[in-house]
Amino acid sequence: MNKLGLIIEPDELEPYLHNPGVVIVDLCKAKQYALAHIPGAHFVEYADIVHIERPVMGLLPSEIQVSIVLSRLGITPDSHVVAYDDEGGGCASRFLWTLHVFGHNKTSLLNGGIFSWTNEGHAVDTKIPIPKPSDYGVKNTYRYIADREYIKDNLNNDNIVLLDARSADEYTGKKKFAFKGGHIPGAVHYEWVSAMDTNNNLRLLPDEKIQTRLDQLGINQNKEVICYCQSHHRSAFTYFMLRVLGYEKVKGYPGSWSDWGNQIDTPVE
Numbered sequence: 001m002n003k004l005g006l007i008i009e010p011d012e013l014e015p016y017l018h019n020p021g022v023v024i025v026d027l028c029k030a031k032q033y034a035l036a037h038i039p040g041a042h043f044v045e046y047a048d049i050v051h052i053e054r055p056v057m058g059l060l061p062s063e064i065q066v067s068i069v070l071s072r073l074g075i076t077p078d079s080h081v082v083a084y085d086d087e088g089g090g091c092a093s094r095f096l097w098t099l100h101v102f103g104h105n106k107t108s109l110l111n112g113g114i115f116s117w118t119n120e121g122h123a124v125d126t127k128i129p130i131p132k133p134s135d136y137g138v139k140n141t142y143r144y145i146a147d148r149e150y151i152k153d154n155l156n157n158d159n160i161v162l163l164d165a166r167s168a169d170e171y172t173g174k175k176k177f178a179f180k181g182g183h184i185p186g187a188v189h190y191e192w193v194s195a196m197d198t199n200n201n202l203r204l205l206p207d208e209k210i211q212t213r214l215d216q217l218g219i220n221q222n223k224e225v226i227c228y229c230q231s232h233h234r235s236a237f238t239y240f241m242l243r244v245l246g247y248e249k250v251k252g253y254p255g256s257w258s259d260w261g262n263q264i265d266t267p268v269e
Contacts, residue, residue: 004080007204007244008108010117013038013082023075023131025083027091028114036124038084038117042073042131046091049098050231055178055262058094058231060145060254066102067137074131077104084110084117088193088202094236097252101145102138109240116201144239146226146251148259148266155185155267160224162187165235166257173268177230178261182268184228188217192234195241207245214245221247228253228260 004012004022016022017039026033026041033043048069051059075081081099083092089109096107110117118124154160164171164187171189173181183189190213197205204210219225225242227235232254242250253259260266 004082004108006108006240007111008082009111010120010122013108013110013117014122016082021078021080023073023079023081025073025081025092025095026085026114027083027095028086032086032114034126036118036126037114039123039125039127040129041084041125042129044069044073044095046094049095055258056255057258058233058255059259060101060140061098063102063138063140066098070099070104070136070138071134072131074134075104075136076134077136078106080106080108082108082110084113086114088115088196089113089204089237089240090192090233093240094233097144097232097236097239101141101143103141104138109244112201112203116203119201144251146253148253148255148263151184151226151253151260152266159222160226161219163219163225163227163235163238164189165192165227165229165238167191170230170257176261178257180261180266180268182261183257184260185267185269187228187269188219190214190217190219190238192229192237195238204241204244210241211245221245221249224249224251226251226253228256230257232256 024041026037026043051061083095085091164183169175171183196202227238229235232252239252
């Protein structure tokens with residue numbers, strides 16, 4: 001099998017639909033999956049790949065929880081996992097980021113998700129495939145993660161950039177979905193949807209266009225970038241976007257603002 005990239009186009013995925021080494025995972029809404037999905041794609045509920053401790057949402061699931069999901073899908077250490085969704089990549093990216101954290105790096109994001117697939121004439125199916133379960137036990141590598149204490153300890157570190165992927169109103173505190181409103185001190189704002197091409201089935205914008213904006217914001221590859229949003233759902237897409245561009249020092253903040261904004265001792269701007 002040829003090596004598949006971090007981002008994959010529908011035409012590139014087409015030849016692998018019946019390849020046993022490739023597992024396609026659908027993170028669309030359940031109704032969308034029932035209506036039409038990529039042939040052979042296995043459905044995963046978003047709730048099954050996150051952990052919740054209210055009011056903190058989007059925490060990292062346990063090793064056992066992830067192992068159960070991957071084993072149920074028939075994924076093995078040798079499997080190449082391709083994920084997609086129906087929202088431009090947030091849910092799919094969160095799933096793939098989780099795989100990276102747990103040491104499974106053979107992954108691809110379908111560029112544009114179900115939109116690019118269906119709008120460009122690729123076949124869809126309603127049949128639900130039955131995978132052959134595996135016994136895949138994964139371990140947390142603690143890579144690609146930044147927690148609250150790590151961020152607090154590095155607020156004045158010039159070699160680290162905090163990237164806030166929420167809306168402008170959330171960033172400024174005009175809208176808040178936690179006890180506190182605003183953003184982590186020093187965080188740079190780059191809303192996740194800003195990287196999507198609405199005229200090209202929600203694909204990522206061309207690399208050079210995204211990179212130009214990142215350069216303007218001072219987000220270069222020499223620095224460690226920590227992505228966050230409300231729960232590390234939208235910012236998981238930002239994490240993946242940076243990885244596609246070649247950024248290696250990228251981390252996600254599970255829990256994100258639902259964690260930071262609900263603590264008494266966390267500073268905000």
